[in-house]
Amino acid sequence: MKKMLFLLMIPVSLVSCRDLGGSSDNAGIEKDSLAKVVGIDKDENGCVTSAGYKWSILKKACIRPFEDGIRLNPATEIKAGDPVISAFAVLEEDGNKAELFLPNYKSSVIMERKSEGKPYIKDEWQLLTDKGFTLKKGDSIMYAGAMINEEVITGSDNPED
Template structure:
């Protein structure tokens, strides 16, 4: 009798798990979305886009613009709890190029400047670096930001230390 119950349990398990992909289709879930786990998908350059990596033309490697770039936020007032959609700028070290990572743009925008102190430009975009960073499209300010130097603070919470 115990063998019969055991075989019945195995049969039920095998039948209920035989087609998880079909169950996903019936639930209205795309099979591709089941496979999209952070760090599993790669773009055409080998960057894990689901983990926030994008190909940088300037650095010639995959980067996370929110870690390696300068955050540029919309110049509108931000209320607590509102989502902020930022752009990011990566500047060429000792050079005259900047790379923009803009929301809703699949690839980055490479900008150039004529000399130090002049704005980076590309078509209708201008990145001004005077007193912080201002990104303009035509005459409109689209994003603004500042270079932030984050430092690691070490120590204890004890005020006597």
Template sequence: MKKIITLFVLVLAVYSCKLTDQKEEETEAGKPNATAKDSTVVNDKDENGCLASAGYIWSKVNKECVKGFSGIQLNPMDKPDNEDETLSAYVLFSEDAKQAEVFLPNDTTSIVLSRSAEGKPWIFKDWQLVPWKGYVLKKGAESKFAGDGEIGKKVTETDTEQ
């Protein structure tokens, strides 16, 4: 009788180990385990490592992640008193000011314009950035955006008396 009980315990132990191995194989084979199902991993970095959810985009001119709306704000010509930052274009310059990088609204890429000499416009294909009373951004002959040349958001109203 002792031999039968010992044999039964041994078979039960081996069979239990086999079930454990099968469960691990199923998890590895693609069935999600409880830990992976319960956790959420968000990776919203772009191909250059810029954190898009925080408003960072890659600057081709400065070769680093920048906040697109930290440059010179250019408002649409049809809305010069625009307060909606998402409708504005933004310009960042290289250190030597020979290149201007333009971030257009609703566009994930930027346009890099170059100029031949000081006082001349920055040009790329049919885009021009003209230094005139600040800056005017043109596409062909049509003026699209303009701004006073100051960096950052413009405050048009204030709640303090002067």
């Protein structure tokens, strides 16, 4: 009886363990759905756009403009609850170039200035750097440097900690 039970267990164990060897179906995930995983999309420069990366011509690398750039918020009045769609400026270190990342623009805009203290200019765009940052299109102020109110996080509900 023990031999017969043992012989019956061999085929059962072989059938139940067939997927333990790392099958190609990735534990029940369809192959087509693997191509839709967030974070594997890359643009022509290798930047993962779903993670907020964009190619910077000045830095010659994939950057996140909201981390590496200067936030410029719309100069128009924003009502409570409205989304704020910002532009970002990345300045060349020790240089006379600036790179603008504008909403609804597929690629960045490279601006140049003649010397320190002068505005960065490209076509109808001007980035003024005196008294903060102001981005103008023609004579109209479109964006201005964002004011950031950073608070110290202490890990306590008591503000004196």
